[in-house]
Amino acid sequence: MGAVKSKRMPRAVREQQMLDAAVRTFGQRGYMAASMDEIAELAGVSKPLVYLYLNSKEDLFTACIRREARALTEAVRAGVRPGLAADRQLWDGLGAFFTHTGRNPDAWSVLHLQARTHGERFAAEAAAMREEIVAFVTELIVVAAREAHRDPDLAEGEVAGLAVALVGAAESLATWANATPGVTARQAAATLMNFAWAGLGNLMEGRPWSAPVMSDELSASGAVDVVHGA
Amino acid sequence: MGAVKSKRMPRAVREQQMLDAAVRTFGQRGYMAASMDEIAELAGVSKPLVYLYLNSKEDLFTACIRREARALTEAVRAGVRPGLAADRQLWDGLGAFFTHTGRNPDAWSVLHLQARTHGERFAAEAAAMREEIVAFVTELIVVAAREAHRDPDLAEGEVAGLAVALVGAAESLATWANATPGVTARQAAATLMNFAWAGLGNLMEGRPWSAPVMSDELSASGAVDVVHGA
């Protein structure tokens, strides 16, 4: 079972262990089906200690959402280098995104599914993160339009919709990749770049988007999978 | 209070009332937070009757998922005319999809959120519907490729990914449209067609996908909103 039971740890450490256990339990069982008993046991602690440090089931869940939202956004931010071209930034960001969601499937479940299905308070917490990502993508689209010498007669609402669509596609692919053995982060990112950048119309006619070399941390994952059309 | 309390109705009718109440309650409260008490009261029936007809909370939820999944897929199917070009079929299908989700937000919440967050059994039930839609889209993509005289050297997994991305984008837009006042089904469909068919790259360069006239039921909604680029 859970972590090795070593007594008397400083509070900060114990709190992280509890959050680890909680993310895992919430991710797998769902918020309501997860019991504080199970979480405490998985954390290798007694229930009262969980309450002493995290206050309540709601606060515990909120803490999980916050921690994982920050972790995800920072992973994406770390994967992107601001100076580069828009498509390159998107490619890098998607790579970081799929890598992170792939490595932390329970956290992804918490953020993408659980946080959105159990009350406004949690949904708002997760929506804040999503908005941050949508804003990042929106900015990329605007920049890309500028790069293409095409000042945005793309109406603002239009761009918002495009960003929502792109992010939704990414979320869908993340969940799909986690559930489908053999799909790598790189593949997911390539698929989405093709879809988003070239469009199905271009794809049909043999003009896909051509993928640049992946950023370091991703290529480290080892897979040298062929990107479609490359 | 729920429906007007009229005694002695045929079973089939009562069952639909119960499912109506259940979909509404599950959609708004969530599966676990919804209580059988509330559902029974909203349906204007006593609790034992709910159990007599629907057996258990799990079965009731399953019945909701099935009914709403069927309703959604049939709405989409009804919106599409098989003979037409692939993009036209997609456009019509998306129109029907967004129209239906917009008119039945609780059902959409049940299918897209609740069914996926409360255990494998329900998730599988909803996944079946999703697969049907993904299959429809996949077929469209293959057809489109064929139409473009470009026999699919699009690998099968590649097409699957594209379909998942497109469906995810649609789901994301549906939820976004439901939460954002002023966004019509037509707009959502147009945004997604631009995104999916033309690709951001083309959009940037001023070559959007051009929308055909909408199918009847949609134009009936009255809005004559301008589609980007049309």
Next chain:
Amino acid sequence: MGAVKSKRMPRAVREQQMLDAAVRTFGQRGYMAASMDEIAELAGVSKPLVYLYLNSKEDLFTACIRREARALTEAVRAGVRPGLAADRQLWDGLGAFFTHTGRNPDAWSVLHLQARTHGERFAAEAAAMREEIVAFVTELIVVAAREAHRDPDLAEGEVAGLAVALVGAAESLATWANATPGVTARQAAATLMNFAWAGLGNLMEGRPWSAPVMSDELSASGAVDVVHGA
């Protein structure tokens, strides 16, 4: 333990059984030490039924206070005949009071002790009853002054204090009588009438208040105890 377990009773009856059990338990254990488990068992019912009918521990306690407060004030009211002289009314009222508290010691504990020691909400509930009794006594004092042809230059606050003192003395005697075997309601009433009406000063000088014949329901208790000085 508890009442004979007979299933399926109408709600009103069950509620009274629950209140009986609750008054007994609260009176003997105290509000906080009383557990809902114990109350339910004593009532011969399962805990959920208690909650279904009485909502919460707080509401249950409030219901107890209200029922017993009403019972006590009505017992006193029923013992007094408005037309008679002030001292006679007080005598009758005290008789009814001590009889009731003697027969319902748990109820008396709930009203006099428990209700006042567990939060403003309950205290206010019990204070309402006490005020009613204090008002009754106050009125008697004013009437008595008028009877003695002595228009009240007794300041209003003065009378209030006297009433509070008299009621406090009665409460103290009630508790004392319940704890001291052999003290009857009649004796308690006589002691208090002597104390209150004659005053210690007069008593010392051999001029006690002379007790009239007791009202019916009290003499029914059988004891033919000698009233001091009679």
Next chain:
Amino acid sequence: MGAVKSKRMPRAVREQQMLDAAVRTFGQRGYMAASMDEIAELAGVSKPLVYLYLNSKEDLFTACIRREARALTEAVRAGVRPGLAADRQLWDGLGAFFTHTGRNPDAWSVLHLQARTHGERFAAEAAAMREEIVAFVTELIVVAAREAHRDPDLAEGEVAGLAVALVGAAESLATWANATPGVTARQAAATLMNFAWAGLGNLMEGRPWSAPVMSDELSASGAVDVVHGA
């Protein structure tokens, strides 16, 4: 926060701080609602230290009762000069009593309410003090009878009842005075002396008890309020 946190104090001092905090907390929250956490924090000490010095919640509460009981009885004793007439002794004793309860409302709540509502053990502890006061009053009554040349054909039980009534009246007035702004210890004492010594009957006829000058510590309170009838 409670007292200023200064480390390393002699045990006796720390204990008093803890008792101060406990009396305050028990008096305001009630015995059961008071948590050891709150008491420790208010005392500016860690919980284990409270246990080290006072053993348990029960022992802590007992210690509170004992300390405050002793403080109250000693205040009364200090207010009375044994040689004087009985009514004068009572007057002085009541003055000291109401002064003390007015200055220590939490202690009064602990003694009069909390100690009597949370189990025999505590009730007995408080009853001991009460008995001491009742005995004092009983003795006064006996002395008064003797002074009136009227050897007690007042039966012993009769006298006991009178003393209980008087003490109950005093307790009631103490609580009332604490809750009613503007009521001074002197007024409360005067009200009770009138009530007890003259009796309502005499009062009605314009023959109240006449108050002597107050003892020093009371007159220090400054108010030179007119005693009814003086």
Next chain:
DNA sequence: AATGAATGAGGCTTCATTCAT
């Protein structure tokens, strides 16, 4: 066809109390 009455089981939360340092 329909329901008022009833419950087993389980979850969240809090508390008095104790180690180990």
Next chain:
DNA sequence: CATGAATGAAGCCTCATTCAT
């Protein structure tokens, strides 16, 4: 002298579910 870390036990409350009519 003093405490941060930790827990067994127990209480309130709610829910899905059934029985007897």
